[in-house]
Amino acid sequence: MLNGLDIEGNSPLHRMPVRGKLIVLFTAAIGLFFLSDLRLLVPALGLAAALFLSTGIGIAEAFRRTRFVLFTVLLVAAANYVFVSPHEAVVVFCRLSILVLLAATITAATGISAFMDEIARLAAPLERLGLVRAADVSLAVGLVIRFVPEILARYHDIADAHRARGLPLRPLTALVPLIILTLKDADTIAMAIDARGFRRH
Template identity: 70%
Template sequence: MLTGLDIAGDTPLHRASARLKLILLFLAAVALFLVHSPWALAAAAIIAVGLYASTGIAPGEAVRRVRFVLFTVLLVAVANYIFHSLDDALAVLFRLGALVLLAAAVTATTTISAFMDEITRLLRPLERFGFVRAADVSLAVGLVLRFVPEILARYGDIREAHRARGLRVRPLGVLVPLIILTLKDADTIAMAIDARAFRRQ
């Protein structure tokens, strides 16, 4: 099984605390949505590319992690060009692209346990009022982050299995077994969590 989305390293981003990175990411997101100039947003996107590259991630892996989301951003930008203007399309492209790359840089330099600890601390005040159970929410987020690369790898395996058998790769033919296998894994994990009484601690 894959280890997760974070990569080992000793860059400034790796050494920064998870809390600081999450706060800065939030502030960057607010700033990006307050700026409307395509040129300023293009500069922000270039900075985001530099930060993402500075994590030490291999170029191929870096592209693989964000290509689907960036493709979706490109589609949104095209829609803005069709229904609005070129400036709006460029602003959307650079704004969302920068945000995706900044989030990818934070994810690549922060361990899942650090994310879980910060989420637990953030939600603890709400737990006192009975709104949520902080440990349960942080565990759910940690599991999602942990198994995203596993699901992506499984998707690739199913697709390659189709090609090896000479079958045409169709979205439905890949997604159905992927969903079934993912649900089976979720069932197994849920039983393991209950067996260890994690949610009753």
């Protein structure tokens, strides 16, 4: 399996506590949706991109990681352009792109185990109330983060196999085998988790 999405480094972002990173992301998400001045949003977008690159990730890898989400953001912005106004389209694009880049920055600067430990601590009060099991919640978050690059790698393998056979890559011909392979991996991981007694049920 591939490595996770985190990048080794010793930058201030890497040394920042996980809880602090999550608080910054949450605060930015709230603040951005009260902000509609492009004189502030455009520089903020540039700053978010600079922060992402400061983790040590290359431009090509940064684009590879965010291109699908940014394409979705572009579609949302285009819908706003058609149904609302060009100004609102640019505002929406900047807001969502900033959030995508900030989330990618935090993911790149934080190891999966650190994320899981922090999620477990945050979920501990809910566990004391009997609502969730903190270890299960942190494990679920860790697996989601861990499998993002794995699923992308599976997709690229399927695309390469199509090209090697001279076949056109269509959404359906790529999606079906991708889902099947992902479900097989999920079953294998679930059995390994149960065998090690990580889950109560």
